[in-house]
Amino acid sequence: MKLNKKFLVIPIVLGMSLALVNCKNDTKKEDTPVVEEMAEASIIKSNFGMFQDSIPVEKYALVNANGMEVDVITYGGIITSLKAPSQDSTFQDVVLGFDSLEEYVEGSPYFGAIIGRYGNRIAKGEFKLDGETYTLPVNDGDNSLHGGTAGFDKVVWNAEEVKDGDNVGLKLTYLSPDGDMGYPGNLETTVTYTLQADNTLMVKYEATTDKPTVVNLTQHTYFNLSGNFDNTILDTEVMINADQYLPVDAGLIPTGELKSVAGTTFDFNKPKKIGAEINAEDDQLKKGLGYDHCWILNGTGGEMKLAATALDPESGRFMEIMSTEPAIQFYTGNFLDGTLTQKDGEGTYAYRSGFCLETQHYPDSPNQADFPSTVLKPGEKYETTTSFKFSVQD
Template sequence: MNLKLQDVQVEKERKWKLFTVTNENGMEVKFLNFGGIITEICVPDRKGKLENVVLSYKNYEDYLTNEDFLGALIGRVAGRIKGAAFQIDDERYALEANDGNHHLHGGSNGFHHVLWKAEPFKNKETAGVEFTYLSEDGESGYPGPVELKVTYSLNEENQFIIDYEAKSDQSTPLTLTNHAYFNLAGNAKNTIHHHQVNIDSSSFAELDEDLIPTGKLLEVDDTPFDFRKERDLREGIESSSHQNLVAGGGYDHYFIFAQQQQDAVVVKDRQSGRVMKVRTNQPGMVMYTSNNLNEAHHLAEGKSQKHLGVCLETQGSPASLHEQGFPEIMLNPEEVYKKQTVFAFEIENL
């Protein structure tokens, strides 16, 4: 295992740190202490060629705004909170409405803009960085201080692991995720239309025109949302199904895991042979097919465009703050938030 650190000068008054972790297979992961942003995950294709399989900006300065949340840690609450408000017991908490009338991904000053304290570590089998941050009581409108620890680690089995841990002395909603856009073709040379996806899920959250869950969980049977057998993302991107059209041509929906398979999600790119398996103790995931990716941005691999990456946002559901039947996200004082998501990379030979 190898771990390198370099300074990145973006703002005059401070520097960011870029960490590079490499294993004996040549797999390499790069990430910043600013926003916990993953800038590269380089893995081999079936011919052994190493390429980056996540989207990243060409210029670090674009992460200062990062309106598409590329590669970032998301919190306090990943996803949209209806009406930018929620209630605990009899007390109402108002949040920033940064997505129309709703609150998205922790607000404009969410964890994707935090300069995290970073402690690197390395041993024979694993290397990575432990990020910590204290989110103060009332930050972004949320109640209670939250002590956070997020660990990024890479091992010799080509597994990139994210461990999340948090606690608070007050009841507060919390669900964390990472917003990496994956493209297994490598270096974003193709869109994700022909990525094959398998999801261990038989139901998903119906969305309204604002992309807010209506409160209904729909069965996936006989819809473009049935990924219990692998299917191309193209089918949903090109579908005339109302739910695919509401999302902007594709997916931006919460899938509840049936928890019948070890791998909650499997993504394949036939041409490169790359396979990514996702294992997690989260109850579900938002799959977002970059339907609204800003096409004005310049990425490391070229110009941005719709459907260039797929986000697999493993998390609880913020819909649970207003609706019944969704995975809860309330963290209580006697509890420790402890979640893990593993991205395991393999090769499928012809």
């Protein structure tokens, strides 16, 4: 999901100057042939630059025995690269991003980032909790988006390597202090990425607080399963396991209605090309300038369930998303406009060259009593899990 405007550069921290060392990421867009199976999974640590001239940012490459690789930086917990196999046994990077820390800091539309404290929009930048009104920074028209002007995507996380047999991972932790971006409570947050032997990337979110607060964490990777960022994502076949979605108003805030997808352009219960109906004469599509809406996933009780799938027909790359979350935001790169440079520096990210499938709770839940609660209280633990499994279909 992206801002409801052409392009936005968000300040990092108010009142603080920015100085960066530009550190290039060696990941390129070219194919990486599979020569032989690796002896074992590994974690490779390297430098990725300096944030605010004093905070080192590290990159961790998680590599499994099959050759699949997921690169994560400590700034924003950003997934900068994800190399997945194709039908002809080559690995290509399938996520949008940048080569340098400077580009992420100065102009990223949340590429690959951890989103918090609250993913998606909160209307008019305020909510009430236990009789008290909390005011948040507005950074999307009249609304607060993705935690405000300096959310979890714009901080440096602490990192700990995790290795368990054939699985390799990275445990990221961050303390968001009481009052951070207007939210109450000291929020201790942990996000753990685990790359498994079967080419599944597990993402586990955990949080605790010392005051009642609201929490809605998600992951904002933009995918292009073709492995060629010059391609649009319109031929990608997507399935969303949902019978209902949330219509929105002009500010992309849910109206409160849960609407059936049956007979609408929002029905993805069977795999359908993203571009099949994206330009249809539909009032909701016009408001989002395409798909930028939240679907209510089938299944209840917080169990791990199928959320969505995506297939690139040409390469055969197939992604299957499972989650304990009740909803998923589907965003189709409607605001990418060719102003951002690709990782190899030879092209730009054009209109609809990436899509997001963000598992989460409903947008604006703190202001809508009929939506599932996102309140977290002292003594409770916020805990959700989402997995992304990569395979090949003939």
